[in-house]
Amino acid sequence: MYQFISKANLPTVHGDFIIHAFENEHGQEHVLLSVGLPSTDPDKIPLIRIHSECLTGDAFGSLKCDCGPQLNTAMQMIQAHGCGAILYLRQEGRGIGLVNKIRAYALQDQGHDTLDANLMLGLPADARTYEMCEIMLKHVGITKAKLLTNNPNKLAYLQELGIDVVERVPLLVGVNQFNAEYLAIKGARMGHFIPSEVKISPKI
Incomplete structure (x- = not known):
């Protein structure tokens, strides 16, 4: 059973959000940050x-991934838009967990790419699930949305839930010399909406 637990104000460096806490039947906790919702x-x-x-x-x-820049940019964009949410799901390492993620990192250090590293450990390329999204979106009254993503699976899942995704907004940020190959692999082998050649930020 997935359920809403509580909510509170959350001032951040990017602006003020409402943080909503949720829990599933296994006690796993997830949060949603909202602005202007419902x-x-x-x-x-x-x-x-x-x-x-x-x-x-x-x-x-x-710098091995683009997750931090994506999160911070999403928070900034949603604040600027004045209406939206971040569904923060507790499924580390594309769902394989923190320890297995570090084990996969070790294989990547040996020259294997992000996909092969998972498979060499006997793990799926992507073990994430999105069941929690439905109760989160219903909780803040979202039936139509613009989706910040490069991942076609997230787009398809929201559409399966009956959410009218009127626009996919690309989120290609934080590219550097340590993660450029990682992002290229996600585009070439995992079907993400990422150009075959990614532009490295001059700041790194």
Whole structure:
């Protein structure tokens, strides 16, 4: 059973959000950050981001992925838009967990790509699920949205839930020399909407 637990104000460096806490039947906790929801303006379509937890990128600023920049950019964009949400799902390492993610990192250090590293450990390329999204979106009254993503699976899943995704908004940020190959692999082998050649930020 998936259920809403509580909510509170959350001031951040990007602006003020409402943080909503949810829990599933296994006690796993997820949160949603919202701005301007439920919307009272039928013409204002919420901007949403489904973001899976990445301790190394979100908290430690790892350059091996683009997760931290994606999260921060999504928070900034939703604040600027004035109406939207981030669905922060606790499924580290594309669902394989933190320890297995570090094991996969070790294989990547040996020259294997992000997909092969998972498979060499006997793990799926992507073990994430999105069941929690339905109760989260219903909780804040979202039936129509603009989706911040490069992942076609997230787009398809929201459409299966009956959410009218009126626009996919690309989110290609934080590219650097440590993650350019990782992003290219996601485009070439995992079907993400990523150009075959990604442009590295001059800031890194």
